[in-house]
Amino acid sequence: MRRLLMCAAAALLAALPTHAADKLKVVATIPDLASMAMAIGGETVEVVVLAKGSSNLHQVTARPSHLVAMHKADVFLQVGLSLETSFVPALLEGCGNARIQPGAKGFVNVSEGYAALGVPTEMSRKDGDVHPHGNPHLNLDPLAGEHMARRIHAGLVANLPAEAKRFDARLEAHLKRIAEARARWELAAKEWKGRRVAGYHSDYDYVVRAWGLADAGSIEEKPGITPTPGHLARMVQRYKEQRPVLVLVAPWSNNSTVARVAEQSGCAVCELPSRCDAEGKLFDWIHMMDELHARLAKGFGTHWPPAQPPPAASGGV
């Protein structure tokens, strides 16, 4: 009887969800990384997101709760490439947590190993607010899903090897979803090849590269620098000459300057999501990218979802 009771107690304990204290505490700079960490880590991870809104990531403000979350974290996920420069360096310096410092296994730089766009050949402020390692908007690259997922998976495994098999299985399932989504996006993008787009900032350069869109020049003359009247006049003229041009903007950059340029040049503006929504329906990275492609399709006047069924996923990317 006693043995039976002990077995029952053990079974009951095993059936209980993992206690929060045993979970891997993960801090992600943006919801995109948090959604992947939750997809791969499942109930084994407890994820805190720092930058929740849809604002320009270069203007996020560090808060006391961010400091506390960083202090307690086992794993820290950042996109890197200086995307989070406005708030991450000071948090890392001040949080007093050696487990997540660069070089420690709890520090996961998701862009590591990825070939970034726009790596400057010369480092000078005359080129505006330069990112020394290239365009940091990796979370908006339709082709980067697998890379980001694998980086996060590797970070979780390194910090909780006992759960490696569970992480492996969840990664495989997530990669399958990514592959299916990518097939969907590729199919839709077949109709877009060569279409002219412009941007206010360089948020969507990776989308432009991925689908072979044509660049008509950006409204910002230099990254991070307010465009001059002369540059705006040149852009209006250029867009007029190259019409139709679809002007791609993020929620933070859909401003009066863009509206004025679009009106004067006779071009349409297309607002795209710039990252996942921490609390809304676009929390999942694949859903967010689906929405991005749907809005692009609407902007170009093409089909979404794609007219033909996507080919079966091969499992690879």
Added chain:
Amino acid sequence: MNQLNVRGLAAVLVPAIFVPATLASALHAQAAPAAAQVKQAPPGGFTTPGMPARSAMPQQASDASGQTSGFSSVFNPAFAFVVDTLADYSDGDGEDGLELSLRSAELSAKSWIDPDAWAYFVAVAEEEGIGMEEAAIHYKGLGDTHTLRVGRFFLDFGKQMQAHVHDLRTVERPLPLRAYLGAELGGDGVQWDAWTPGGETGALRWSLGVFGAINTESEDLEDLGIERDLGGRKDLGDLAMTARLTSFMDVGEHSTLQLGASWLGIPSFEAEGGAVAAEELSQNVVGFDATFGMGADGEDKWTFGTEFLFASGDTTLALDGADNLAVDDKGLTGFYIFGDWAFEPNQSVGLQLANAELPTAGTPDASEIDIYYTRYFSEYHRLRFAVRQASFDEEDTFALLVQYTGFVGAHAHGVNG
């Protein structure tokens, strides 16, 4: 705790850093098929957790030979240079007219010196000459949330005294801070500071400092020809001390609140004016501060703050004839209150009101009203317009100030919260 006080992280003043390449250059540089751009993650998983992936070390002629020259620069510190200029048109204080000046040129450098310590210096050239405002070592080996600072550095008092003048929200430090602590308040000594989380959304931070010398100047006393000696060899009991306790927390989804209390005790100093001197003087200054910031990232941001100061001890000095330095132990009070509105990420306006009893004979009341507009053209240069109405001894002064500041290199001062 510098992340809660560094200007770049303050609610209203986070400047933008953007991506370098245009779409055209990016596409030109990336002509290969898209799929080929994806490098596979390193085999075996998580091999190099730090960033960047490639070595930050410049390529040497032969990597295996190591450092073979005394001219190697691979361990050089991060340097920064700041140029702060000011145009000041004043009317009504006896120094009417326009003054154009290079207010300060600052050179600083910092670097890690071992896994638990980093060192820095800040040298400033001003009208009065060149001085070493800060040169200190931060030791962090006492524990994750503890720092021991040794050397010369700005004292941990209130929210603004740790900031260099060019990093302030306004052109000058508020009136009561200038009156009781000086335009800048440095010290040679040791400071321990630590913090601990308070729940999930707040933290508590404290510091204690001991100083053999306080480096500050009082413009009010200097105008009277009185100089204070706040340094020199002392008994242990005569060392100056500081203490600060501050709590900061999230308030709702988009607001933060910080409350703090600070104390500076100077148990022994001397003063000299004309041919006479006074010894064994002492002074205490206590301050209470509150700062409230609100606004979601990317939207308008408001910051409101106040600080109340009380100075006691031998606060009031005056020359009474050629051979008498009158010392009065009257308690003095002062305060300032401000509100800033960042209506764009790179633009803000603000209003500051300040009042203080001055540490001179009769402790006259003085007040200042500042209205200021700040525009960042980029993260690295800033233009500020300010209008000041100052009242002292029933006389008003009006000033129009234009400040233009450029930041070069890795500018960031380590400050306290």
